[in-house]
Amino acid sequence: MKPPPFDYHRPRSLGEALDVLAGTGADGKVLAGGQSLIPLLNMRLAAPAHLVDINGLTELATVEEEPGGLRIGALARHARVERSARAAALQPLLGQALRLVAHPVIRNRGTVVGSLVHADPAAELPAVLALLGGSVRLARRGGTRDVPAAEFFTGPLESAAGPGELAVSAFFPALPPRSGTAFHEVARRHGDYALAGVAALVGLDDDLRVSTARVACVSVGPVPVAADVTGACGHRPPASADWAAAARAVQDRIEPETDIHATADYRRHLTGVLVERALRDAAGEALHA
Template sequence: MKPPRFRYYVPHSVEEALAVLAEAAEEAKPLAGGQSLIPMLNMRLVRPSLLVDLNGLQELSGIELSDGAIVVRAMTRHRAVEQSPVVAEHAPLLAEAIRWVGHLPIRTRGTIGGSVAHADPAAELPGVLVALEGMVQLRSQRGHRLVSAEDFFIDLLTTAAEPDELVTEVRFPLLPAGTGTAWLEVARRHGDYALVGVGAVVSLAEDFTTIAEARVSLIGVGGRPVRARLTESALRGQPAAAESWRAAAATVRREIDPAGDIHASAEYRRYVAGVLTERALALAAERAQEGARR
């Protein structure tokens, strides 16, 4: 199918893009990698009358360590994150999860800002951002604001961003020493959106055998990434051992409320969420212990 007619605008600066968005309000949509927006246009799921192409804005690209976080600017491609030594060293959960995003050509075009703004409930980036308790920076002509991942993702394809706001950067906070992470997911074929994905973060106490803090973030089991708070609090203070991970699988299955669809039933998603939670927590704890031995 062909998209409906739209006007196309190429701004030369972020300020210019913001001015155009402010004037057009809900009529306009920013165009990033186009990996989600173009199919949605072609299927007539969205009908903006104006596309504001961000691809020439160099100031929106780049990855840096700043203020205890990895800051990824919005137009940074998935592939750049995947290949970044800074990300590999300081945010291994992000490095591990990003390899699951689509196929190589999609990761070469798709952007971090686009993924976050699109807010697909089965997308990896939002799940990682929630697991790491990250922040999204939004800019408009009215100013800028930092929104926590928890507040940013509202529901299916719905975020806290207003139509005149651009996602300009995404911040992934660094984790304390003695922490391990793991990302696991199940998809029908590699490159498909996840049926269920789990990000686990395990921080060990000083004895390296007790769980000081654990986080579990799930995708594909709700309209937005889901933090399994009950599972997390039940793990605190427990031994970093197989029985704790098994118990977490049972708790997470009780805690989540996935919906069934043409891809998988609710029961299947619930079952897989338990299996992946158990495995991801065990792997994250193992990595935390390995890190401590080094």
């Protein structure tokens, strides 16, 4: 299939890109990795009048440490972040999630920020941002704004990025001391979107008791479902924490739907299993941190 006709723009600077987007408004669509956008165009599920290719803006291909975490630019590919030793040291959940994203050929081209803006509730990276309480920086002609994850994902394939805005970077907070993370999902085939998936973060206090336990779930709601389950686990050592109670608390919060791949009941059951598994593994990582 072929995409619908559009005007193609390839700006040579960020300022030029923002000028083009300001002029095209809601009729403009940004092309970075294109691993989600191009299929949508070819299937005629998206028909922007203007395509703004930002691949010439190499200043956006950054993976940089900032106070408190990691900032990833709009042109940083999945594969680069996955292989980054600095990213792994600051926030290992990124690497854990990226290994589950599609296939290597997709990760070589797709971008972290592009995945966030695409806002697919079945995707891994939106759940990571939601769990960590990160943010996305949006630029437009005349200024920028940072949107926290809790406000960025507004619905299935919908984000807070408005007409004329370009997501230039995302910020992922660093892993706190004595903490661990894990990401588990189940898909029909490796690389497919998950039937259900769970990212987990567990922190321990000085007595090695659970002080923080949070999860974010994919494929069980219109946006990533983040939940603090610290109270359900109990302030106990990981070996005796009530991970099953945490799983039940999450199952009560999610709103999965039935589709051709799985029933809502199966997705709810699967999410509970994955919550327990992810929390246990994250706690194990925290014990060795």
